[in-house]
Amino acid sequence: MTTMSPEVACAGKRSQRNQSRLLGVVSRVRELGLLIVLLLIILMVRMQVPRFFSVDNFEQILLSVAILAIVAVGETLVVLTRNVDLSVGSIVGVSAFVTANFFKQMPGANLLVGILLGCVVGCLLGMINGSLVSLGRVPAIVATLGTLNVYRGLDFVFSANTTSQVNASDVPASFLALATTQIFGVPMLIILAAIIALVVGYLLRTSRTGRQLYAVGSNPAAAAMIGLRRNWLVFGAFTVAGLLSGLAGVLWAARFATVDATAATGLEFQVIAAVVVGGVNIFGGSGTIFGAILGAIVLGTLQNALNFLNISQFWLQAIDGGAIIAAVLLDAFITRLLQRSQLLKRKKQ
């Protein structure tokens, strides 16, 4: 290593501090911007269709977003470490089918056992992803593109060998009640998603492991140099993402009641769209759970608005794709702009 003059070292430290402050500014600007966009959408649709603006409809939007939001929380952890998990849709599908099938075969079983089963399945699948990426050094996108298809294939094998479809009449009512129960008039699904988001968001903000996830994502080499166990952090992020997808699968099965091997196909794009629209940097290291949830709500509101505006639902996927590209472009653009202004400032000094 070459020795650095104190001034250079100091300048380097300062620029690094500026950089991290910069990323903080970017994510705050993004979240504020997103809130404004959300308000604009709501106001515009309200002008066209007044009945869009009702408590009932907002509850409907949040209900449709809840499961997606739980998966998005897990995906955020993975994206923060500069990885991506494309297999979440398949994990939700496997967990949904395994859980529904469990209740069909054993209608008298304890509710908690079934829920735990779905979570454990998700957790295990997440661990496979995590091992492939951290130990196997397979790039996340390749590993999870593979497991996306492997898990879905397993789902088909499993359903072909058991029962091809589980219907609402096959499972106990207490299981379906998971999705319909209300606490103080608020659906439990929404409360559950909110609790998960709050807890993970808080831990990410304040806990040591949470900060380490950011460090690994924003500069993997530096994180390794200061002794962070990168492999474990990446493995952990994928495992938690799997666990939350597993839980989301249980809720999926309870909410839609009719489950076959194709459940939640393509969900990964909605999840990734929500995460990047919410300002979680796809290049790792910055973003918040709050942002990701906000992203999910914006996309959910847009989807709901399409209904009210009589626009074909077939636009949904195109909107998700466009949103991913726009968000990534915006991130790169803002970052570059801020860097340039910083350079100018330094030159003046």
Place this chain on the structure above:
Amino acid sequence: MKKFRALLLSWEMLLVVLLLACIILGSMLSPYFLSGFNFYALTSNAMEIAIMALPMTLIIIAGEVDLSVASVLGLASVVLGVLWRDGQPMWLAISVALLIGTLAGVLNGVLVNWLSLPSLVVTIGSLALFRGLAYVVLEDQAVSNFPASFTNLGFGTVAGTDIAWSAAIFALLAIVFAVILHLSRLGRQIYALGNNKEAARFAGIPVRRIKLLLFVVSGLLAALAGVILTARLSSARPDNGVGLELSVVTVVLLGGVDIFGGRGSLPGMILSLFIIAIIQNILGLMNISGDIQSLVIGLLLILSVLGPNLAQRIQITLARRRLAAGRSQSV
């Protein structure tokens, strides 16, 4: 002698062995496997993947990736179908479909170049975008009243042989791509790009122009694959070719192309193409559904990256141990 041993141990040799094993397995499992008709069925089934894998090989060697190919295929198929349904002549429908594919490639290329975004992220977005547009154009409908002269492109064989027309097109394209990658200056520049983008730029290689060109060609050929698939299925549907990007990427990576760029060859890719085509054919002969086939392909994709990684790790560990042993002896 050393060269001979290197050849024996090379990835391509492994693929040849794997290919032979697949052929033997196939002929043991089904008496129809080695028939001329099965050869025709096997190749024509894989040609859309094959055509998209040609530019994908170059793109991955250049250190990028295009995950949107299957969606471009779907979009081209739908555009072709809608134009034909609305009474346009077939040549116009095909040309517009190819043009749309090219434009999709331009969009990918421009996005990747502008602000230097990673192609992985851009093409995940455009994967959803192009497939979504295909659904917007045709919703849940399908166009299927194509003339025989067109479907012949998918069904027909070159006069007097069992070679499908699509296979003939692929063979021609493969020669062109092999010459470009392995014998031309552009080919060397693509390798250089994949090895070190910065160094390539400083060496005066037009990095941006090459990247744009690769994505445009990828879009164009994905659209061509879309035209061929539409002819083969005699049906234009928005979900045509969903998930084919998995097979395309698997063919290229199993063919020995390094996912981080800079290494790989077209002959390797073509060997792996036949391996995967035969595996799919065998699974089909055994009446195994498409969803379970993609399980196998997914496993192959993971193994083809995981295998060399683990082998390299073991090699490094062994070398370290040997070094350590040598040191302790000398002490």
